[in-house]
Amino acid sequence: MAEEYMQLDVVTPEKAVLSRKATEVVAPGSQGEFGVLIGHTPFLTTLKPGQIIVKTEDRDIYLAVGGGFAEVIANRVIILAETADMAEDIDASEAKAEIDQAHEKLREFSKDDPEYTRWESRLIRAEVKLRVLENWEKSK
Numbered sequence: 001m002a003e004e005y006m007q008l009d010v011v012t013p014e015k016a017v018l019s020r021k022a023t024e025v026v027a028p029g030s031q032g033e034f035g036v037l038i039g040h041t042p043f044l045t046t047l048k049p050g051q052i053i054v055k056t057e058d059r060d061i062y063l064a065v066g067g068g069f070a071e072v073i074a075n076r077v078i079i080l081a082e083t084a085d086m087a088e089d090i091d092a093s094e095a096k097a098e099i100d101q102a103h104e105k106l107r108e109f110s111k112d113d114p115e116y117t118r119w120e121s122r123l124i125r126a127e128v129k130l131r132v133l134e135n136w137e138k139s140k
Helices: 092-108 114-139
Strands: 006-011 016-022 024-029 032-037 043-055 060-073 076-081 084-086
Touching: 016 043, 016 060, 016 084, 024 060, 043 076, 043 114, 060 114, 092 114
Parallel strands: 006 076
Antiparallel strands: 006 016, 024 032, 024 043, 043 060, 060 076, 060 084
């Protein structure tokens, strides 16, 4: 009998964020969004900052990731993310404050300054968090 679920594990350098049985995983690959269903061909890819949607038997789970790697092997998806936040853990006012702070800092540095790149990354991650929170709230 065919498997009904695949195992998904999302981890960051700090912690295990999610370990769950899933029927489908949609993630932001650096070459474009991709979906994984049970029995998918094994592969390894890099992730860009974006939204992960995990479809489970009873609900959809939304996460914001700040880039990383995804590996698909034998009905298992492993995501090693730089940062990962469950939608329900994202604070909208905190994300908006991060966006405002990043915009302010970006005005202070020239584009060739390493600090500019650091703040630009923080801005993108904060924008992703806000978008994921909004999408999760719409899905309820």
